[in-house]
Amino acid sequence: MVQAKTWILTKHFDGFPKGSNFELNVEELSEPKDGEVLLEAIFLSVDPYMRLFSSFRMKEGDVMVGTQVAKVIQSKNPAFPLGSHVVTPCGWRTHSLSDCTNLIPIIPEWPQDISLSLALGTIGMPGLTALYGIEEVLGLKAGETLLVNAAAGAVGSVVGQIAKIMGCKVVGSAGSDAKVAFLKELGFDQAFNYKTVTSLEEALRSASPEGYDCYFENVGGPSSSVAIQQMKDFGRIAVCGSISTYNDTTPQTGPYPHMTMIMKQLKMEGFMQSRWAHKHPESLKRLLGWVKEGKLQCREHITKGFENMPAAFMGMLKGDNIGKAIVAV
Secondary structure, eight states: OOEEEEEEEEEEOSSSSOOEEEEEEEEEOOOTTTOOEEEEEEEEEOOOOOHHHHHSSSSSSOOOOEEEEEEEEOOOOOTSTTTTTEOHHHHHHHHEEOHHHHHHHOOTTOOTTTOOGGGGTSSHHHHHHHHHIIIIIIIIOOTTTEEETTTTTTHHHHHHHHHTTTEOOOOOEESSSHHHHHHHHTTOOOEEEEOSSSHHHHHHHHHHHHHEEEEEEEOHHHHHHHHHEEEEEEEEEEEEGGGTTTTTTSSSOOOOHHHHHHHTTTTEOOOGGGGGGGGGGHHHHHHHHHHTTTOOOOEEEEEEEGGHHHHHHHHHHOOOOOOHHHEEE
């Protein structure tokens, strides 16, 4: 028998999460049956979508949702041998039994000198979100100008770097001077701290007086309306997040710049990376290739200890992290 630690949601969040919303439990796991494996968490992902899912897809008493890199420590399934590593959406658990239907093996080409934690970041869901947003939704072309908000986060930092690989001008918005410095290290053409500029409209215009062909939207809220005013005619907007609204107790309504969208004939599309799941294997190889070539830099904000999972989650929602937020078990 193996003891598994789990973090459960004791009470739905009312605004910003608090430590009292979570409880650490211990449960006994049985031995795996035929076709099953026993997993031990190595790294756990900390993502904004967890806040959204906790409100709409979870009941009080459920284990918190989330994805992890795990090691197979017992196996009765030849497809997942002892000692192999997988990505699995089994939530905030140190150990779990799996029938293997939701396991994604780490790609065989994974180099030993690259941390498996990147399978939760640049070479995982955030990297895929960045890649598909650029290629499938925006159709970004060489020479175009791209605006990215939350640009120092797990998705935004990859978005900007891929756009630079493609030969585009990239402008990034972030929430601290340290994050702005990080964006400049990554090669962003312009970057600014949206919390300290006197006018977001002026900051956007100064960074790209000619406007923006494409906009990668991670934040939502009133700032999005300001950014949309700076779009060029026939501009394209990819929407994959709205983190500024996740902790609101009252849903935000507008203002929506409908007239601007009409007059400039803009295209806006929401998306999730799962739409292109059939492309994941090849796309992950491309992302890994860019990392190996040094074209993609990977910054991680690592919190040590499973017991610190709620603190890491709340810190991510406050914007404490630069790059991908990870918990190392």
